[in-house]
Amino acid sequence: MTVLQFVARRLALTIPLLLGIIFITFMLIRIGGQDAVGMLTSPLASKQEVDAIRASLGLDRPLLEQFAIYIGNVLQGDLGNSWQSKQPVLGEILRRLPASIELLFLSIILGAAIGIPIGLRAAMRPNGLFDQVSRFVSLIGFSVPTYWMALMALFVFYLGLRWTPPPMGRISIAAFPPKPVTGSYFLDSLFAGDWSAASSAGHYLILPVAVFSLIVAAPIIKQTRAIAIEILNSDYVRLARLYGFRPQTIRRLTLRNAFTPIATYIGSELATLLAAVSLVELVFSWGGLGQWGLNAILFGDFAAVQGYVLTLAIFATTIYLLVDVAVLVLEPRSAISK
Amino acid sequence: MTTAFVQTRQPRGLVLAWAMLVGLTRRSPTFVLGTAIVLVFAALAALAPWLTDYRPTQTFPDHVLSGPSAQFWFGTDGNGMDVFSRVIHGSQYAFGIAIPALLLMMVIGVPAGLIAGYRGGAIDDLLLRTFDVLRAFPTIVLALAVVAATGQSIVIVVLVIGFLEAPIFARIVRSEVLALRSSELVEAAVAVGNSTWRVMLVHVLPNSIRGATAQMAIRMAWAIRVSTTLAFIGVGIQAPAPEWGVMIRQGAEYINSGEWWIATFPGVALVGLVLGLNLFGDGAQDLLDPKHSDSR
Numbered sequence: 238m239t240v241l242q243f244v245a246r247r248l249a250l251t252i253p254l255l256l257g258i259i260f261i262t263f264m265l266i267r268i269g270g271q272d273a274v275g276m277l278t279s280p281l282a283s284k285q286e287v288d289a290i291r292a293s294l295g296l297d298r299p300l301l302e303q304f305a306i307y308i309g310n311v312l313q314g315d316l317g318n319s320w321q322s323k324q325p326v327l328g329e330i331l332r333r334l335p336a337s338i339e340l341l342f343l344s345i346i347l348g349a350a351i352g353i354p355i356g357l358r359a360a361m362r363p364n365g366l367f368d369q370v371s372r373f374v375s376l377i378g379f380s381v382p383t384y385w386m387a388l389m390a391l392f393v394f395y396l397g398l399r400w401t402p403p404p405m406g407r408i409s410i411a412a413f414p415p416k417p418v419t420g421s422y423f424l425d426s427l428f429a430g431d432w433s434a435a436s437s438a439g440h441y442l443i444l445p446v447a448v449f450s451l452i453v454a455a456p457i458i459k460q461t462r463a464i465a466i467e468i469l470n471s472d473y474v475r476l477a478r479l480y481g482f483r484p485q486t487i488r489r490l491t492l493r494n495a496f497t498p499i500a501t502y503i504g505s506e507l508a509t510l511l512a513a514v515s516l517v518e519l520v521f522s523w524g525g526l527g528q529w530g531l532n533a534i535l536f537g538d539f540a541a542v543q544g545y546v547l548t549l550a551i552f553a554t555t556i557y558l559l560v561d562v563a564v565l566v567l568e569p570r571s572a573i574s575k
Numbered sequence: 576m577t578t579a580f581v582q583t584r585q586p587r588g589l590v591l592a593w594a595m596l597v598g599l600t601r602r603s604p605t606f607v608l609g610t611a612i613v614l615v616f617a618a619l620a621a622l623a624p625w626l627t628d629y630r631p632t633q634t635f636p637d638h639v640l641s642g643p644s645a646q647f648w649f650g651t652d653g654n655g656m657d658v659f660s661r662v663i664h665g666s667q668y669a670f671g672i673a674i675p676a677l678l679l680m681m682v683i684g685v686p687a688g689l690i691a692g693y694r695g696g697a698i699d700d701l702l703l704r705t706f707d708v709l710r711a712f713p714t715i716v717l718a719l720a721v722v723a724a725t726g727q728s729i730v731i732v733v734l735v736i737g738f739l740e741a742p743i744f745a746r747i748v749r750s751e752v753l754a755l756r757s758s759e760l761v762e763a764a765v766a767v768g769n770s771t772w773r774v775m776l777v778h779v780l781p782n783s784i785r786g787a788t789a790q791m792a793i794r795m796a797w798a799i800r801v802s803t804t805l806a807f808i809g810v811g812i813q814a815p816a817p818e819w820g821v822m823i824r825q826g827a828e829y830i831n832s833g834e835w836w837i838a839t840f841p842g843v844a845l846v847g848l849v850l851g852l853n854l855f856g857d858g859a860q861d862l863l864d865p866k867h868s869d870s871r
Contacts, residue, residue: 257704258712266724373605376857380850382800384807385823385842392830392839404831512713516804520827530716534723535809542720550712 243565244558251554258550259311262543263304307543316547317540319533326544330526334548335420336407337525341507341514343446348453349503355454356461357492363466371458378455383513387448387520394444401444402437404521409437445521449514457503464498465491497568504560508553606858609792612851616844620666627660631817640834650836652825654815661817662840668818669799669848672733676798677791679737684744685780685787691745692752692783693775702749706742714739718801723810732811736798743794744787751783789863792856796849803845819845 282290291297295306310317316326355375359368394401408414408422415425415434423442426435468474468491477487515527522528530545532538600607619626629635639655641647649658691699718735725731755761756779764778805811806820807827814821819841826838 254707262717262720265721369604372857376605376853377846377850380796380853381846382804382807382823382842382849384804384827385838385845388823388827388830388838389842392835396831396833509713509715512716516807519808531719531808534716534719537724546716546720549716553712 240562240565244562247558247561251558254554255547255550256308259308259543259547260304262546263307264300266537266539266542267300267303311547316544319541320538321533321536321541326540329529329541330544330548333524333526333529335417336523337511337514337518337527339421339423340442340445340449340517340523340525341511343442344449344453344514345503345507345510347446347450349457349499351450352454352457353461353499356458357465357488357495359458359462360465360469360491361488368462371462375455375458378451378458381452382516383449383452384516384520386452387445387517390444390448391520402440404444406522406524407438407441408434409441445517445523449517452513453510456506457499460502461495461499464495464502468494497564501560501564504556504563507556508549511552512549603858603861605854606862609851609854609856609858612847613792613855616666616848616851617670619663620670623663623667627657627663629657629660631661631664632656632815633660640829642834643836649840650834652822652837653829653834656815658822658836658840661822662819662844664817665819665822665841665844666848668729668812668816669803669845672729672736672802673795673798675733676736676740676802677795679733680740680744680794681787681791683738683741685748685784687741688745688748688787689752689775689780689783692749693756693771693779699749702742702745706746709739709742715801715804719805719808719810722805727811727813729812732802732805736801740794740797744790747786747790748783751786752779755779755783785863789860790856792852792859796852796856799845799849799852 288297295303298306307317314327316330318324319326319329322329355371359365359371362368391401391404395403402409413431413434414422415429415431418425418428422438423435426432426438469487474487474490477490482490512527514525515531517523518525518528519531526545526548530542530549533541533545596607633656635647635651635655635657637655638647638651640653641651643650647657647659649662652658652661687698687702691702718739721735722731760782761774761778764774769778802811803818803820803823806813806818807824809824812818812821814825822841823838823845826834826836826841829835829837
């Protein structure tokens with residue numbers, strides 16, 4: 238099976254999955270008791286006026302028909318308009334996505350840099366002291382809610398020590414945001430050569446990235462440990478030991494073979510993490526996709542909620558596909574077992 | 576002689592219990608620590624009215640936002656309610672959501688996994704597809720959207736968490752049933768003429784439930800995390816209910832002006848109980864399911 242065939246087959250499987258997710262959210266938010274038309278109109282509006290608005294939004298038609306119309310629009314790149322901002326949902330999403338991605342990727346890089354070495358070290362001597370301690374620490378990481386950790390970090394490092402800027406967005410209000418290229422204030426200011434803006438954006442990144450990378454590191458420690466232990470107990474490592482290879486060589490061999498499963502694991506967690514990052518955004522008023530999505534859910538902004546869910550679903554399926562293709566290219570033998 | 580024998584008998588039970596506890600601690604220290612923490616919280620939940628001087632929603636207009644003191648151990652919140660009493664009563668909400676949600680997960684998940692694994696066919700396909708959808712998608716967002724749309728009640732929160740997590744139990748049971756289906760045990764049970772239902776319920780189910788039991792505490796921890804996260808965002812349980820997520824949400828407003836105690840104490844309690852359940856579950860997995868233990 239060539240890579241292209243593989244991608245085509247996976248894409249064909251992805252489409253029903255996406256449709257399923259859209260369908261479920263579409264129906265659930267409409268069947269629910271929340272009536273968004275009631276929020277849009279003045280409490281004094283007459284029954285006829287409310288019905289007129291309902292009809293203009295197409296909400297008086299049967300649910301399945303509404304769904305068909307929505308899918309037709311989505312295929313033409315029209316995700317509808319947000320009822321809160323009156324702006325097209327697609328534009329709102331694209332404007333906010335880079336801020337979330339910036340936070341997510343920096344945290345994952347840092348989290349992996351913390352988690353992978355700890356996991357490998359723990360695997361070298363299972364149930365040793367280092368393993369016990371790291372296992373306990375990673376369980377704490379599993380147990381601390383993201384938003385609470387963010388609040389506590391703010392209290393200590395902003396209010397107490399004054400090391401970090403206030404939780405008000407991504408750059409100081411005194412600084413001019415750079416011209417958008419990548420969407421990351423930090424990178425864009427660097428490209429524009431605006432050092433003061435870059436420094437401000439960098440300072441605003443520190444605390445949210447630090448908090449989220451610790452949340453990300455906990456499951457990475459656990460997975461790396463499990464993967465490395467499996468490899469250390471494999472026949473080829475036993476053979477390498479039998480041949481009398483030095484411990485450094487065995488460690489290198491383990492790392493080399495652990496890389497693909499660890500990368501696959503992190504890839505498979507990306508969508509969940511993109512959803513989880515919204516809680517960090519909420520506490521730091523980050524203004525990214527996640528904060529916007531949570532707000533849309535709270536206010537029953539149908540089109541925005543569907544746009545948010547659809548973005549997460551597309552993101553998740555794309556990442557899965559990329560990870561699988563990468564594995565296929567890196568380790569062609571994995572195709573045989575599929 | 577006989578009297579001496581009788582006399583040594585009394586402490587023997589205690590010594591034996593102590594020896595068992597020591598042995599268990601040696602085999603899985605996390606299990607013992609986790610059990611202890613969970614028991615403490617269970618006691619707090621059961622004895623809440625007797626442990627606190629004030630009702631959790633009783634207001635003290637003269638003591639709004641006062642810091643921790645001898646009268647109010649954990650201070651008071653923006654409504655002048657006693658944070659200590661609210662934190663203790665919060666454990667009732669945690670168990671009150673986690674236990675029914677867990678039961679729902681198992682009542683749906685275990686039979687689904689059993690039937691899908693043993694019978695295969697359309698039910699199995701449906702289960703696998705459902706699992707694909709849930710795996711590809713962050714369930715917390717789905718939970719948020721559903722609870723926000725269908726009404727802000729504790730019953731809805733329990734139902735949503737139960738339904739979203741049921742496939743995890745189904746998958747665990749299914750994989751064990753699949754392995755068992757072609758075993759000699761089942762072959763023999765079928766050969767002596769047991770009906771399919773009898774084979775499934777009497778022979779397959781008891782032998783394929785271990786993995787699911789090992790997961791129970793971890794799923795409870797997850798249920799508590801989700802319900803508090805929903806409440807923190809402002810969906811599901813609403814103020815002034817003494818629920819930890821609600822309290823952290825209320826406290827978040829005040830943290831930038833220095834009133835740290837409102838958000839801190841419920842968070843500590845939440846971390847404590849979730850950590851306890853995770854430790855318990857981690858240890859239970861080692862004890863019940865040595866096959867899956869990664870230390871081998």
